[in-house]
Amino acid sequence: MRPAPSLLATALLAHSTLAWRLPHPFTDEPEDDTPLPLVIWHGLGDTYNSEGIQDVGLLADEIHPGTFAYAIAVGADANADRSATFFGNVTEQLQFVCDTLAAHPILSTAPAIDAIGFSQGGQFLRGYVERCNKPPIRSLITFGSQHNGISEFKTCGSTDYLCKTAMALLKFNTWSNFVQSRLVPAQYYRDLTNYDSYLQSSNFLADINNERPVKNEQYKKNIASLANFVMYLFEDDTTVIPKQTSWFTEVNGTEITPLRKQTQYKEDWLGLRQLDEKGGLRFRSITGEHMQITVDVLKEAMSDFLGPMNKTFAPEPKVVAGLWQEEL
Numbered sequence: 434m435r436p437a438p439s440l441l442a443t444a445l446l447a448h449s450t451l452a453w454r455l456p457h458p459f460t461d462e463p464e465d466d467t468p469l470p471l472v473i474w475h476g477l478g479d480t481y482n483s484e485g486i487q488d489v490g491l492l493a494d495e496i497h498p499g500t501f502a503y504a505i506a507v508g509a510d511a512n513a514d515r516s517a518t519f520f521g522n523v524t525e526q527l528q529f530v531c532d533t534l535a536a537h538p539i540l541s542t543a544p545a546i547d548a549i550g551f552s553q554g555g556q557f558l559r560g561y562v563e564r565c566n567k568p569p570i571r572s573l574i575t576f577g578s579q580h581n582g583i584s585e586f587k588t589c590g591s592t593d594y595l596c597k598t599a600m601a602l603l604k605f606n607t608w609s610n611f612v613q614s615r616l617v618p619a620q621y622y623r624d625l626t627n628y629d630s631y632l633q634s635s636n637f638l639a640d641i642n643n644e645r646p647v648k649n650e651q652y653k654k655n656i657a658s659l660a661n662f663v664m665y666l667f668e669d670d671t672t673v674i675p676k677q678t679s680w681f682t683e684v685n686g687t688e689i690t691p692l693r694k695q696t697q698y699k700e701d702w703l704g705l706r707q708l709d710e711k712g713g714l715r716f717r718s719i720t721g722e723h724m725q726i727t728v729d730v731l732k733e734a735m736s737d738f739l740g741p742m743n744k745t746f747a748p749e750p751k752v753v754a755g756l757w758q759e760e761l
């Protein structure tokens with residue numbers, strides 16, 4: 434599998450300065466005012482070169498001129514990339530992305546990168562941080578991602594046959610090897626009424642959430658090494674069930690357990706607590722249905738968390754985050 438050249442990246446390369454790659458004439462240090470590159474991973478049913486994804490790259494360049502933006506593609510063209518959002522083994526897809534970023538002439542030489550993940554692209558980027566992180570991510574921003582899984586599958590548009598085929602297969606037997614190795618949403622399905630099957634058979638989420646008895650210490654180290662992990666939740670989300678998964682919240686029937694009250698956090702399986710204690714774990718909520726992101730919200734996220742390597746970040750005010758979390 435070869436990645437398609439990203440149109441977005443090609444378009445933006447033209448007016449990226451790439452100055453951080455060049456030695457400073459006096460200090461031999463890379464210039465530090467050039468923004469870090471931005472990597473974007475789109476969601477289910479979308480493509481790397483869709484108008485929306487390209488606009489995100491252009492907006493980043495508007496907020497921080499000289500931003501090199503790269504949209505992740507899994508597959509040789511837009512059709513294959515869209516198909517890979519429904520079908521495939523996420524472990525293999527992620528390894529492909531790791532290899533691609535590590536070999537990329539610009540991304541691989543950057544001191545770090547920033548990343549924005551939309552919907553499932555968000556938990557896949559988190560998987561990238563845990564499993565590879567070369568080049569390392571500084572700010573990870575996720576919008577409506579399913580960090581703590583989904584308990585129901587999406588309903589498809591009436592003419593979206595790719596989606597319909599995928600969802601029909603999903604319902605067949607979610608925990609079978611057949612489905613877990615081929616259907617992408619099944620790999621972040623998390624069933625609390627059948628938790629043992631999930632733990633045993635989940636091909637992706639149970640592993641990257643470090644839920645199994647043997648914990649992966651590297652995953653924890655890598656998450657704790659982030660400068661920012663910003664999780665946006667859509668308050669009126671009816672596509673992702675439960676919507677609180679975007680904040681890592683656990684919803685079991687009527688029982689709602691925010692991240693900070695979970696064993697996951699208390700025992701710090703993933704480094705989220707360590708990150709929280711240094712003020713880098715940020716809960717954000719926005720009004721609107723799934724993926725209804727205004728330009729203003731994107732601009733704010735980009736000015737707060739993207740930019741040059743020497744940018745500093747104010748620690749998250751804990752009380753505010755706590756209150757928001759209790760409310761949901």
Ligand SMILES: *[C@@H]1O[C@H](CO)[C@@H](O)[C@H](O)[C@H]1NC(C)=O
Nearest residue numbers: 464465466467741743744745
């Ligand atoms: C980062 O570096 C740029 C260019 O050298 C400088 O203008 C800016 O003030 C620095 N910012 C911080 C937070 O140090």
Ligand SMILES: *[C@@H]1O[C@H](CO)[C@@H](O)[C@H](O)[C@H]1NC(C)=O
Nearest residue numbers: 522523524525610613614636
């Ligand atoms: C997914 O791919 C990985 C790596 O090739 C493999 O180890 C794993 O068994 C696959 N998952 C399933 C459910 O087949």
Ligand SMILES: *[C@@H]1O[C@H](CO)[C@@H](O)[C@H](O)[C@H]1NC(C)=O
Nearest residue numbers: 624625626627628685686688
């Ligand atoms: C979810 O709730 C059900 C019913 O109360 C319970 O039997 C089950 O153990 C819970 N699952 C988890 C993982 O807590």
